[in-house]
Amino acid sequence: MKRSSSSPAKRLAVVLIVSIALVLLYQLSFLVRIVWFNFYNPSSSAVMRQTLSELRKDDPNVQLRFEWVDYDQISPHIKRAVISSEDANFLDHTGIEWEAIRQAWEYNKKQAAQGSDRRRGGSTLTQQLAKNLFLSTSRSYTRKGQELILSYMIEYVMPKQRILELYLNMAQWGQVDFGVQAAAQRYFKTHAKQLSASQAARLAAMLPNPVFYDRNGNTPYLQRRTNTxxxxxxxxRIP
Structure with a gap:
């Protein structure tokens, strides 16, 4: 009787140990890639690959516009504009701002109760980089949880300058435009290093919904946001 009663417990213990080991290995695979990307530039991101796959359902020949530019080849105006727009405390936090997440949750709850589709993210630049580089645009608690874990990993491994460099090169700025160089050429026919303050502010204002603003141009809200x-x-301050 002891042998038969302990056997299920042992099997459960083995399942738990194996499950934990698999989860740790999965997280380790992310950590290895983060260390790699601290030294080597990615040629694409998870969101880029997802976007290309979706677009090719309608047009098999579509191509994304993307060109890597190093940190010192990017205008300081766009660095300041993006931090101002997306993550004012970028240099001070360790990857996540819990108060911003709480405020976004309260705002979204209020908007949903009013029947509005307006939503606020509350994500730091580091969280957005984690999503863009490794995950997807899908919305789920599982993906959000993984995003939080990755954000802490990224902040532990990478200096702020590298995080900002990766973010500016991976961010989406239009239906097929990824990275600040593609955005500078697409909207202003210039190099990322030559972006003016007003051009940088305009690009930063587009970030919450780049595909919409790519299609709809200069809306009154976009202009107000640009001015702000x-x-x-x-x-x-920039790194």
Missing amino acids: IMQRMRQV
Whole structure:
């Protein structure tokens, strides 16, 4: 009787140990890639591959526009504008701002109760990089949880300058435009290093919904947001 009663417990213990080991190996695979990307530039991101796959369902010949540019070849204006727009405390936090997440949750709950589709993310630049580089645009608690884990890993491994460099090169700025160089050429016919303050503010204002603004152009809200970013970005510190 002892042998038969302990056998299920042993099997359960083995299943738990194996499951934990698999989860740890899965997280380790992410950590290895983060260390790699600290030294080597990625040629694409998870969101880029997802976007290309979806677009090719309608057009098999579609191509993304993407060109890597090093940190010192990127205008300081766009660095300040993006930090001002997306993550004002970028240099001070360790990857996640829990208060911003709480405020976003309260805001989204209120908007949903009113029947509005407006949503606020509350994600730091590091969280957005984790999503863009490794995950997808899908919304689920599982993906969000993985994003939080990756954010801490990224902050532990990478300096702030590298995080910002990766973010600016991986961010989506249009239906097929990824990275600040593609955005600078697409909207202003210039190099990322030559972006002016007003151009940088405009690009930063597009980030919450780049595909929409790519299709709809200069909306009144986008112009107001651009002006707000221009006023704030002068005070922003960059790595």
